[in-house]
Amino acid sequence: MLARQRQEVILDEVRRTGAVQVGDLVLRLGVSDMTIRRDLDALARRGLVEKVYGGATSVIGRSTDEPGFEAKSVRQLAEKEAIAALAAQQVQPGTAIGLSAGTTTWTMARHLDDVADLTAVTNSVRVADALQRRGRTDRTVVLTGGVRTPSDALVGPVAVQALRSLHLDMVFLGVHGMAPRAGFTTPNLNEGETNRALAEAAGRLVVVADSSKWSTVGISTIVDFDEVDLLISDQGLPAEARQLLGEHLDLELADPEGAEEESVRRGTVEGL
Known part of the structure; x- marks a missing residue:
């Protein structure tokens, strides 16, 4: 699975549950802990998730929040x-x-x-x-x-x-x-x-x-x-x-x- 595909799966899970844990994503996606952390870092840089200890949570949306094209x-x-x-x-x-x-x-x-x-x-x-x-x-x-x-x-x-x-x-x-x-x-x-x-x-x-x-x-x-x-x-x-x-x-x-x-x-x- 490509990085963008993994990140889409992670985003879907964050939207569905409000939070994800690194260990759960490792088991679900069959990749290393380090790979998941890199994916979370990439999503956090884009403002799509908020990194927390051991995982990530959803970013609380506001009516003026405007994600970039990327x-x-x-x-x-x-x-x-x-x-x-x-x-x-x-x-x-x-x-x-x-x-x-x-x-x-x-x-x-x-x-x-x-x-x-x-x-x-x-x-x-x-x-x-x-x-x-x-x-x-x-x-x-x-x-x-x-x-x-x-x-x-x-x-x-x-x-x-x-x-x-x-x-x-x-x-x-x-x-x-x-x-x-x-x-x-x-x-x-x-x-x-x-x-x-x-x-x-x-x-x-x-x-x-x-x-x-x-x-x-x-x-x-x-x-x-x-x-x-x-x-x-x-x-x-x-x-x-x-x-x-x-x-x-x-x-x-x-x-x-x-x-x-x-x-x-x-x-x-x-x-x-």
């Missing part, structure tokens, strides 16, 4: 890959789309290599790089300006001004959290404003968010559930979340194991 990139890898692949199927040749900053939208961008005659607008240098990696001559990538956040989004008045003049066929929005009453949120006020401008440019708005985002609340609401046309998540989404979300928007659940996705259309349940 920190988020080790989380829910299989889920993000499945969500990204499913989201990419929504994109048709010859369309104009928007992609917000984030590790899920960045993963999605790498699934768009074969889409012809695509125009893409993003406020993320990493997403822009992923869109241009194959050097297609029939592709236009527009990168907004702005101030860079810890999660590598370009935000603020420059980005907002650029986005408010656009009209896009579809926008794919990554989020920090999703919860009843709060809707889809971010921990960065400037990013909230920028993402709202991006959402307002959309003919069809699609949120891409793995199930770990459920019940997480950032300080700034980007959009409410009713403002979103489609949410693409994964099958780890709790039943109560599926029911609630299905009353407001269309929902597709990707399967990281490769099985067919499940769909919830507003007012009806398909495949559940």
Whole structure:
């Protein structure tokens, strides 16, 4: 098992139980005590766990906590890959789309290599790089300006001004959290404003968010559930979340194991 895979397992266990012990992880993962301690050191440097004697505990989340891009990139890898692949199927040749900053939208961008005659607008240098990696001559990538956040989004008045003049066929929005009453949120006020401008440019708005985002609340609401046309998540989404979300928007659940996705259309349940 690679270091990133081990660290994802450790993060999942910390989120599930609130704490882990080195000895338990040694037995579970079949590696040395020193290897586990190095993994915990790496996670602690990224602000994902708090090291304690003999193990690590969860970091108590606040509505303004904003993990960096590298920190988020080790989380829910299989889920993000499945969500990204499913989201990419929504994109048709010859369309104009928007992609917000984030590790899920960045993963999605790498699934768009074969889409012809695509125009893409993003406020993320990493997403822009992923869109241009194959050097297609029939592709236009527009990168907004702005101030860079810890999660590598370009935000603020420059980005907002650029986005408010656009009209896009579809926008794919990554989020920090999703919860009843709060809707889809971010921990960065400037990013909230920028993402709202991006959402307002959309003919069809699609949120891409793995199930770990459920019940997480950032300080700034980007959009409410009713403002979103489609949410693409994964099958780890709790039943109560599926029911609630299905009353407001269309929902597709990707399967990281490769099985067919499940769909919830507003007012009806398909495949559940």
